[in-house]
């Protein structure tokens with residue numbers, strides 16, 4: 349797959365169809381992958397593809413990265429789950445479908461964290477999203493690299509995240525509160541969760557608005573709770589469960605529980621799943637006269 | 646001559662002694678599946694098999710958030726009352742030699758043009774007990790910044806593990822000696838064989854002198870190299886928040902329109918609002934320029950201004966970075 353990927357990247361850069369290929373490369377020790385930006389066809393061989401390619405590179409397509417936008421039209425190496433975020437960005441008018449060339453990678457799963465890699469992709473080191481993945485064959489791409497995957501996700505979603513959500517749902521109000529207060533108490537307000545998320549593309553995040561200060565920047569329980577809850581609310585109906593925020597969080601806050609729970613709520617209320625169709629707008633940004641709820645009428 | 650020994654079965658006694666005398670005992674312990682510095686009350690909580698804690702213990706001397714003053718706004722103006730800091734004696738056990746060095750870096754900045762008592766008083770009440778490294782991972786690079794597991798600077802007490810899991814104790818400072826005297830019952834005498842220290846290999850392609858010479862000549866400022874190596878930075882504060890020498894903070898007011906607290910909170914040069922002017926202009930417009938600042942701070946400003954180090958090679962920033970930006974790769978580039 350790597351060879352085909354490199355060849356395609358080379359072609360795209362040489363023809364001038366794209367100006368930069370956003371993909372994965374090795375670190376110095378060749379032990380971890382890291383994002384690379386290839387602008388010169390001669391450097392296309394730096395691209396790699398393997399189960400360590402965990403990052404959702406779609407973040408680099410957002411307006412937070414003006415220097416990358418300044419390079420010109422990008423091609424992006426993307427797994428199905430990453431493409432979901434690209435889809436959301438398109439539905440939210442961040443760019444048009446034609447503004448990006450998607451090199452879709454068929455995928456048999458990645459590791460949850462690169463540190464877990466011992467040379468073999470075992471189910472226990474894969475994130476919940478991979479065990480339930482229905483986009484191993486990229487659903488929106490200009491070019492697909494890799495053999496078709498025959499994986500079919502289980503009928504009822506399985507995995508650690510779903511089990512934990514069930515356990516939390518079973519708690520009473522006080523128990524839920526205690527659980528989350530304890531988890532959020534570790535937050536250090538580094539905002540890695542926000543920065544790594546391609547759907548957190550606001551140039552001025554509400555937490556940076558300080559006249560008045562909507563969200564206290566202090567990492568005390570009140571500030572942490574308001575930050576984490578506000579961020580969650582801003583992702584409702586948009587988040588694709590890519591898991592980047594949880595992966596980036598340096599203090600291991602189980603943000604995937606929040607993400608997946610929101611997805612379930614939106615699914616139940618609107619029968620909508622974000623990231624699948626670039627032509628359907630997410631429920632939070634549309635008004636429909638035949639909305640089944642009538643509170644807004 | 647007999648060595649002073651801290652037996653592993655006496656660690657609990659030491660913790661109890663510290664707690665009984667009103668001090669807090671901080672050690673590497675498990676929290677949410679990772680090893681971090683946190684208060685412990687029992688020896689069983691202390692993790693001994695770790696490389697470095699995920700967080701830096703700087704939060705003990707420079708808390709993530711702290712109230713520095715209280716204010717009320719009345720008819721006649723603002724009434725501001727500063728807070729005093731009366732720190733508790735704090736013992737950090739299991740620091741690594743690299744991060745022990747970082748205290749002098751923090752002290753340098755917090756006593757530079759103004760004595761910040763919130764820092765100095767806390768540091769005065771801090772006893773650093775270092776445990777020398779017997780293993781490392783592939784991002785430890787202390788030897789590349791001229792330190793090593795044998796470095797004792799910054800440690801009050803320096804421990805070496807023995808084959809049987811005890812510690813050979815060496816008091817480095819007066820503070821360390823006083824600590825041992827105060828808790829004498831936890832220590833014993835004997836002789837033991839220390840485990841071999843693990844000294845990470847120096848990265849041969851890195852030359853600190855060349856780095857600082859190249860950074861001094863500001864013509865590199867708009868060099869393509871910054872974009873090439875660091876454009877992947879997503880601008881979170883993770884690296885700066887875990888870094889034992891990063892020290893930037895922001896002052897913010899919290900409360901109502903009539904009264905509240907003035908707080909000192911960690912800030913990071915990696916945030917886009919860090920240098921954003923009220924006019925809307927941002928001198929560090931792109932993320933890689935912010936990353937350039939982090940590098941400049943550590944390898945140009947620090948060596949220029951202070952005798953202490955800007956980077957101690959603990960590797961935390963590399964381990965924690967969501968995009969795996971490796972500072973040593975940039976060091977390598979600037980050693981050319």
Ligand code: SF4
Nearest residue numbers: 428429455457478481
């Ligand atoms: S969720 Fe699917 S596409 Fe994404 S990494 Fe896992 S298996 Fe691959």
Ligand code: SF4
Nearest residue numbers: 545587590591592593
């Ligand atoms: S999982 Fe996290 S990073 Fe991914 S889209 Fe949802 S909120 Fe953003």
Ligand code: SF4
Nearest residue numbers: 535536538539541597
């Ligand atoms: S990444 Fe984690 S610690 Fe950082 S702000 Fe987000 S939740 Fe808090």
Ligand code: SF4
Nearest residue numbers: 888956957959960962
């Ligand atoms: S810059 Fe990185 S390696 Fe250097 S002291 Fe800070 S965290 Fe450690």
Ligand code: SF4
Nearest residue numbers: 878879881884915966
């Ligand atoms: S270098 Fe890594 S950890 Fe630091 S701000 Fe950039 S992305 Fe975050």
